[in-house]
Amino acid sequence: MSDPGVDRRLSNELLAVIPARSGSKGVPGKTLRLLAGRPMIAYTVAAIRAAGITQRLVVSSDSPEVLAWAERESIEALDRPAELALDDVPVAAVAHHAAQALDWNSDVGLFQPTSPFCSGASIAAAYAAFKEAESTSLSSAVRVRHLFWLDESDDLTRPRPLFTERVNRQYARHRVLRETGAIQLVAGAELRATGRLVSDRHMLFEIPEDESLDIDTLDDLMAARRRLERGLVIFRVRANRVFGSGHIHHCLQLAEELADHHLKFLLRECDPFVMEALDERGYEWLEETDLPQNLAGLVDRTPAVIVNDVLDTTEAEVLRERLAGLRVLNIEDLGPGAEHADRVINALYPIRPGAAAHVDSGPSFATLRSEFFGLPPKVIHEHPQRILITFGGTDPSHLAARCARVLAGQVDVELRVVIGPGAEEAEFPPGVEVRRHVRTMASEMLAADLVLTSAGRTVYEAAAVGTPVVVLAQSAREATHAHLDFGSGVVFLGIGALVDDAHMLEVVRRILSDQRLRQELSDRLQASVDGLGARRVAERIRMLLLGL
Numbered sequence: 001m002s003d004p005g006v007d008r009r010l011s012n013e014l015l016a017v018i019p020a021r022s023g024s025k026g027v028p029g030k031t032l033r034l035l036a037g038r039p040m041i042a043y044t045v046a047a048i049r050a051a052g053i054t055q056r057l058v059v060s061s062d063s064p065e066v067l068a069w070a071e072r073e074s075i076e077a078l079d080r081p082a083e084l085a086l087d088d089v090p091v092a093a094v095a096h097h098a099a100q101a102l103d104w105n106s107d108v109g110l111f112q113p114t115s116p117f118c119s120g121a122s123i124a125a126a127y128a129a130f131k132e133a134e135s136t137s138l139s140s141a142v143r144v145r146h147l148f149w150l151d152e153s154d155d156l157t158r159p160r161p162l163f164t165e166r167v168n169r170q171y172a173r174h175r176v177l178r179e180t181g182a183i184q185l186v187a188g189a190e191l192r193a194t195g196r197l198v199s200d201r202h203m204l205f206e207i208p209e210d211e212s213l214d215i216d217t218l219d220d221l222m223a224a225r226r227r228l229e230r231g232l233v234i235f236r237v238r239a240n241r242v243f244g245s246g247h248i249h250h251c252l253q254l255a256e257e258l259a260d261h262h263l264k265f266l267l268r269e270c271d272p273f274v275m276e277a278l279d280e281r282g283y284e285w286l287e288e289t290d291l292p293q294n295l296a297g298l299v300d301r302t303p304a305v306i307v308n309d310v311l312d313t314t315e316a317e318v319l320r321e322r323l324a325g326l327r328v329l330n331i332e333d334l335g336p337g338a339e340h341a342d343r344v345i346n347a348l349y350p351i352r353p354g355a356a357a358h359v360d361s362g363p364s365f366a367t368l369r370s371e372f373f374g375l376p377p378k379v380i381h382e383h384p385q386r387i388l389i390t391f392g393g394t395d396p397s398h399l400a401a402r403c404a405r406v407l408a409g410q411v412d413v414e415l416r417v418v419i420g421p422g423a424e425e426a427e428f429p430p431g432v433e434v435r436r437h438v439r440t441m442a443s444e445m446l447a448a449d450l451v452l453t454s455a456g457r458t459v460y461e462a463a464a465v466g467t468p469v470v471v472l473a474q475s476a477r478e479a480t481h482a483h484l485d486f487g488s489g490v491v492f493l494g495i496g497a498l499v500d501d502a503h504m505l506e507v508v509r510r511i512l513s514d515q516r517l518r519q520e521l522s523d524r525l526q527a528s529v530d531g532l533g534a535r536r537v538a539e540r541i542r543m544l545l546l547g548l
Contacts (some may be wrong), residue, residue, distance in 0.1 A: 245393020
């Protein structure tokens with residue numbers, strides 16, 4: 001569709017030339033390289049046609065493959081002489097050759113096939129600005145956001161700044177502009193007379209930064225592919241004081257791995273701390289009210305995947321998601337909806353013989369937050385000094401306060417409690433240090449000699465650090481998790497409500513008193529996780545976006 005703001009009288013005055021030689025060194029054969037299933041040159045053709053400012057479009061090339069492609073697409077093909085396809089031949093010579101070969105005397109535009117993101121709207125606006133300014137040549141440009149200095153004397157102790165003040169790059173509007181090569185316009189008379197694309201009355205036309213990519217290297221090509229192949233990932237999350245906060249933290253970690261895609265959150269029965277976490281990170285979210293209606297409002301592009309991190313799903317809700325055109329990946333799902341999902345990731349549940357082929361289970365898929373990477377080696381002290389008590393973001397069974405009461409005054413170490421953002425206020429014994437906000441949980445675990453926690457993902461975090469861990473499950477469901485065995489280095493006492501206080505105290509004392517036991521537990525824990533779980537889950541999501 002052409003830009004309604006462009007005067008139709010400008011049509012037919014412009015010859016659009018796409019220079020597409022075969023001798024690219026950075027990316028051999030790049031003109032016909034595929035981007036999201038289409039040859040790179042096809043994006044430039046589509047933008048020129050969408051601009052609606054010319055009815056004559058020609059591809060100039062020395063490549064038989066490119067010329068054949070143009071003819072198949074009903075585009076005029078101009079066979080370029082070999083001497084005009086050499087590395088050192090300026091593109092102005094290509095424009096001049098096209099004008100002469102076609103006996104063209106009006107305006108000429110060169111639109112390089114290596115700028116797939118330049119839009120028809122920008123082309124139309126550039127040509128309108130060119131005619132209005134009565135310039136004789138124009139180049140598209142993008143304003144540079146970085147701080148530039150000019151070296152005029154090969155003396156780096158006396159540079160000249162090309163900026164007036166130092167400001168954050170995202171807010172900068174500096175005087176330096178970079179030519180993009182996407183749009184080059186020249187008056188026909190100027191081109192025929194001088195053979196140049198840059199005249200004495202040259203102007204720049206600023207295009208949006210996201211249209212400025214010029215594919216010159218393989219890295220550029222991969223960046224373009226990632227951008228064009230971006231899909232939509234909807235994280236459907238349930239996190240509150242009953243179900244805990246692990247679901248939102250898990251999805252946030254996956255979101256980091258999938259930052260190159262469009263990400264949205266659909267919140268089912270979430271407490272305010274979830275919205276606060278998403279707002280802090282700038283993610284788009286919507287509270288779930290009617291699933292089909294909500295999905296209709298969220299799904300604005302394809303391909304699209306929904307990640308259900310809501311525990312067990314029903315058959316009906318997964319089928320509704322599929323009817324909305326979504327591929328479905330479920331997390332920690334033992335419900336009937338799991339049978340209809342495209343993929344199920346059950347990192348917290350054991351690998352079952354004969355499990356469905358679309359189910360991935362076990363610690364290989366355990367996700368860890370970025371703070372749990374690159375930590376220093378865990379030191380197992382002969383004389384322990386601190387126990388860390390933390391039972392997730394909500395602690396619905398109030399196990400933190402109970403453990404603190406059982407251990408206070410009974411063990412000769414410091415007791416530190418970390419309470420999650422969704423946990424209710426509770427009374428703790430004197431002398432117990434209680435923190436609701438900490439800089440990093442990884443640092444807290446690293447400084448502790450023993451961690452008391454619930455049977456969720458916190459166990460994997462303690463394992464990554466290498467701090468021995470004693471587990472009390474919040475519920476019967478938690479007690480079925482896969483990582484609760486001594487082989488993995490976990491000391492599991494059972495469902496918290498059923499664990500005797502005296503037994504808990506005895507186990508803690510035994511672990512604190514035995515350095516060799518703590519070292520063995522630490523070694524087993526660190527061997528049980530490799531830190532690649534989030535990447536593996538993200539790859540499953542990427543495969544679904546690709547239809548695999």
